[in-house]
Amino acid sequence: MKLLAACAVLACATSAFSQNGPAQVPQNVLQLSASGTVEVQQDMLSMTLVTTRDGTDAAAVQSQLKTALDAALAEARKNAQVGQLDVRTGNFSLSPRYTREGKINGWQGSTELVLEGKDFPRITQTAGRITTLSVGNIGFALSREQRAKVETEAQTLAINAFKQKADELAKGFGFSGYTLREVSVNANQGGPIQPRMMAAQAKSFSSDSPVPVEAGKTSVVVQVSGSVQLK
Numbered sequence: 615m616k617l618l619a620a621c622a623v624l625a626c627a628t629s630a631f632s633q634n635g636p637a638q639v640p641q642n643v644l645q646l647s648a649s650g651t652v653e654v655q656q657d658m659l660s661m662t663l664v665t666t667r668d669g670t671d672a673a674a675v676q677s678q679l680k681t682a683l684d685a686a687l688a689e690a691r692k693n694a695q696v697g698q699l700d701v702r703t704g705n706f707s708l709s710p711r712y713t714r715e716g717k718i719n720g721w722q723g724s725t726e727l728v729l730e731g732k733d734f735p736r737i738t739q740t741a742g743r744i745t746t747l748s749v750g751n752i753g754f755a756l757s758r759e760q761r762a763k764v765e766t767e768a769q770t771l772a773i774n775a776f777k778q779k780a781d782e783l784a785k786g787f788g789f790s791g792y793t794l795r796e797v798s799v800n801a802n803q804g805g806p807i808q809p810r811m812m813a814a815q816a817k818s819f820s821s822d823s824p825v826p827v828e829a830g831k832t833s834v835v836v837q838v839s840g841s842v843q844l845k
Contacts, residue, residue, distance in 0.1 A: 672708060
């Protein structure tokens, strides 16, 4: 895990007051923002296994897909473990195939099985033992636990950077210090696991040759912005 230097951005200080009414605009208010960034290794793996079928009869194609998916589910559930290897079904589609004249001359469909969790070897070995589906794509992400931990570190960096910058700027403008007026803290939100690469599409793997995977790093950023009263 690598802590990256926090950065800060300054907005201009304002020192004006209303000319047209009794209400006075706050004077000597400084707007600024700062961010804290932590780079961390991704600890969640998602593997999507897929298969397609094609035929002239819709019911037959659907039955073939179901048979392939059922067999894959049975194999995957043998090694399922909450948080380490979670198993769920993905997309299941069936659509007609048309001739140039616009007539249906067949049906095509696909089905998916998703293996995801923290135990990379368990996931890849399980994928290698499934023979009815092939690896479609692989994705990496941060677990909720890891993201919460890293966000706390990034937040500390951002707050310290905000305070330091506010103090430096207050003195730079000839003031002795500042008081906090308002502040907001926002962290970048991690969505669902996104495919990082297409891996061995339309290929299968034997159980003694698991799919090779290697997670990369990602950055968690927390932004602190607000205003301070110079004094």
